């Protein structure tokens with residue numbers, strides 16, 4: 002398996018983990034037998050094996066057409082309909098994917114905020130270049146992507162006419178219902194399906210993530226192969242044979258010990274958005290019924306010069322999970338300098354990855370000395386295969402850790418509260434009573 006999970010030093014609590022092993026088996030069975038809370042949303046468990054192979058080929062075809070007729074793909078979506086896709090591109094390609102030399106279209110993400118400045122910047126970047134749209138929304142009613150879709154659809158129709166525009170719109174949505182699905186039926190957009198039993202934050206291995214990946218030239222077969230390898234590697238109920246479950250159980254133990262925040266740290270800007278994806282996955286899955294580990298992310302060594310002080314000496318209510326790639330994406334060597342004014346010649350000729358690895362090792366020991374438990378999720382390299390493998394590792398872990406907490410890890414009822422208030426304050430028809438109440442406050 003290409004992922005290695007370890008708990009560092011004193012933090013390993015073998016006895017406590019053993020005591021949890023029965024509970025872990027119970028959670029495993031609930032997940033695999035579909036008898037646990039939210040059991041109609043566990044389609045992601047065997048997705049790497051059971052995905053729609055016919056649609057998979059259609060995704061490749063659509064990607065080939067986009068590559069051929071578009072300089073830009075505008076991807077519209079928020080939350081699970083955005084973060085995984087963004088993460089895949091940054092992790093497998095680069096956060097500078099658009100700026101780097103390539104023979105694939107630029108990809109820009111919109112509909113993940115309501116900022117007019119952001120929207121205008123993208124419109125300016127787009128200019129008069131040829132483009133296509135991938136609008137992604139499982140519900141089809143989310144405000145942020147709906148606003149962006151209205152704007153970019155009008156732009157597309159103005160540029161190409163309604164008929165040609167419809168051929169440049171790819172919709173990824175529910176297979177049967179929702180506002181977006183209805184538009185697809187009326188306008189004849191090519192449509193990809195978000196399976197009914199896969200919730201938004203678990204969809205990156207569906208058309209949601211795969212279409213943009215394919216457009217960017219990512220080997221999506223390798224992504225699915227990596228996910229499948231994880232699916233097989235983490236299928237055993239026995240905690241001692243399942244590192245993914247060890248991770249889930251350790252999180253639970255730390256939580257019970259009052260460590261209620263998890264920092265997912267990385268040492269690669271290519272992994273920054275992985276932290277964003279991880280935050281949604283764990284926050285929406287665990288944060289309910291007054292429970293859950295609050296997920297945050299940190300980008301080292303950058304953040305060692307900002308929040309590093311707090312991690313070392315501030316309140317002791319968190320633990321750290323480090324996401325580490327053994328190989329650098331591309332190597333670089335520190336050159337020799339005759340004058341050695343910076344005193345760095347002792348490192349001349351060394352790989353930057355070597356320096357980064359010592360920053361990692363030194364930081365981990367310092368943080369552990371400071372009372373922060375550390376765990377490591379290590380991969381060989383940041384490629385398509387390892388992306389798929391990692392996605393599944395964390396999805397499986399959150400399923401088990403949600404069940405250990407005895408919450409439904411597959412719903413997100415709390416997200417509705419802000420939406421209701423926003424609609425009421427915007428004066429949406431049907432919200433009159435709430436509008437009056439909120440305005441009185």
Ligand SMILES: O=P(O)(O)OC[C@H]1O[C@](O)(CO)[C@@H](O)[C@@H]1O
Nearest residue numbers: 080081082138139140143201416
């Ligand atoms: O794909 P949709 O339905 O537009 O939802 C986007 C996101 O909004 C939420 O429903 C709530 O934030 C997420 O769970 C989801 O990933």
